[in-house]
Amino acid sequence: MSSNKGKGILYQDDDDEPIQLPDQADEDLIKEYNLSLIGKILNPKKQNVERLIVAMLEQWGMSEKISACDLGNGRFLFNFDNEEDLNSVFDQSPFHNYCMYVLVRWEPIIDENYPSLCLCTEQNLQAIGDRMGQLDKIDTTDEKIKVAMDSFKPLKFTRKLQTRNKEDISIKLFYEKLFKHCSTCGLMTHEAQDCLAKPTHVLTLVAPRENVFDRVR
Template sequence: MKEGESKAIWKRLFLRLCTVISVTVIDVFDGGRRFIAHSPTVILTMATTHRDALMYWSYSLELYIWQYRISRFFHTLNTILSKFLLQKYRRLITMADNLHRNLQELDLGVEDEPVALPLDVVNQAAAENRFIIIGRPVIPRRQNIRAIIAALPRQWGHAGLVHGRIVEGRRFQFVFPSEESMENVLRRGPWAFADRMLIMQRWSPLFNPLMLNFIPLWIQIRGIPLQYMNQDVIMHIGRAMGQYMDVDYNAETAVRVEYARVRVNWDVDLPLRFQKNFQFTPGVNTLLKFRYERLRGFCEVCGMLTHDSGSCLIQNGGMDHDSEDDDEDDNEEPLL
C-alpha cells in the first residue's frame, strides 16, 4: 500500500471517529434521550480506532452520570422545599385566621345599654333545650365533630328527632325531645366514633365543665375469691379504681359468679388498668382482672384513651399531636 493511500484511509477513519463522538456528546447534553441507542456504535468504533477515543467516551459517560445525579438532587430538593413552604403557608393562614378572630374579641359595645329579650321567647328557648347531652372526642384528630353529629342520631335510632350542634372548645351537643330518650342513650353508653371513645354527659345550666373528663364505664371484675364475694367487697374494689357509681350484683338472683360488675366514672387522664393486686388477707396478694364493657381504641403501651400507640410518649419520646391537628372551624360553626 502506498503512502498516499494509507494517509487517506487514516484521514477517513479520523473523520468518522470525530463525527461519532460529536453525535454522542450532543446526545449527552440533549438529555441522553438517544445516548443508549448510540452506545454500541460508539464502543465498537472506538475500540477499533484508537484508545484515546475510548477514554473520551468514558468521560462522556461520567458526565452523563453526574448530570443524572444533579437532576435527582434538585428534584429531591424541590420536593423538600415544596413541603416546607406548604407547611409554612398553612401556619400563616392559621395565624391570619386567629388574628381575625381576635380582632372581633374587642369590647366595643360593652358599655351600650343592655337589650331585654321577651320573657316568653326566653322561656320557650329554655323549654326546648332542657334535655341536652354534651360531649367531646378523646382524640379530635381522628374524630371529626361534624361526622360525629351526623352519625350518632342514626346510630341511636333518633334520626330527625335529635339535633346536634357544635359548641366552642371542640365540643358538641345533642338536643333530645324528651328526658326518656336522652336517658336511654346515656344508659346504653358509653359511645364511640371512629373506633375511639366519646365523652358524653347530661348538660344543665349548672353543668361543671370538668365532668367532660369522665366516661361512665361498666367494668367486669374477675378473680374475686368466692368466700369474699359480696356487694360491699365489689363496691370497695370499684372505689379503688375510680369514682364509684353503681354495682350490679345480687347474691340471691345471681346465676353466674364468673365476674362481678361495677360502674365507675373513669377519668380519661388516667391510664386503664387491666390487672391489679388486692389483699383480702393482710400480706397476701390476689390478682384481679378487669374487662371494660363497650371499650374501644386505646394506647396498648400505656393504657391511655387520649392517644394512640404511635403518639405514645413512653414508646416514642415524642409529643402527642392529636390535639393540634383538628380543624378549628369545627369548633365554632353550628350544625343544626
C-alpha cells in the first residue's frame, strides 16, 4: 500500500458499483475441480479449518492422495485424483470431528454462499485489481493480487461483482500482513476507539434463503 503523493497513481474505486468480470467460467478450471468436495464448518467458535483438514486426511487415510486448502470464511476444499476415492469419502456422511461440518460436491454454479472457483481467471482478477488501485501482480494459483492502494482511503473488505451473465455475487477481501486499522470506517489513520464515524445498525428481517450448503449429508 502506498500514499497517493508523488506518483500520480490513478485510483478508480470511488464508488460501490459492482466490478464487471470480463471472463465467463473457465472450462479448464471446471475440469480441474470436477473431482473436488467443498466443505463448510458449522460451529466456527469451536472448529478450526486448518486443524480439521489435517485431522480428516489422517482419519480417511488419504494424506498422500488428497490435496486440501482453506478457502476462507469457514470453507475448505478437498481435491481428489479419482472418482473412487471421492465416493469412498462422500459415502461416510454425515461428517463430524467433535462438531458437525458439511461436505458437498463442487459444481460450477454462481452463488454468494458458494466458492465460484471457475471464475478465478487472470482477466477477472485483473478487473478486480484495476478497480482497487494500481495492479502490480496476479497469482491465479492462490487467488491473490498485489495492488498499490491509496493509504488515506478506507479499506474495503467486501466487494460486489457482476458476471458477464449479469449475475451478482459478493466476495470478501483479505489483506496480508494488515496491522492496526479502524474496524468501523476502514481507515488506517486511527483505530476504532478514536473513530469519529458513528456506525449505523439497521435491523432487517429477511427470510432465510436456501443455499448449496443446506444440503447436509
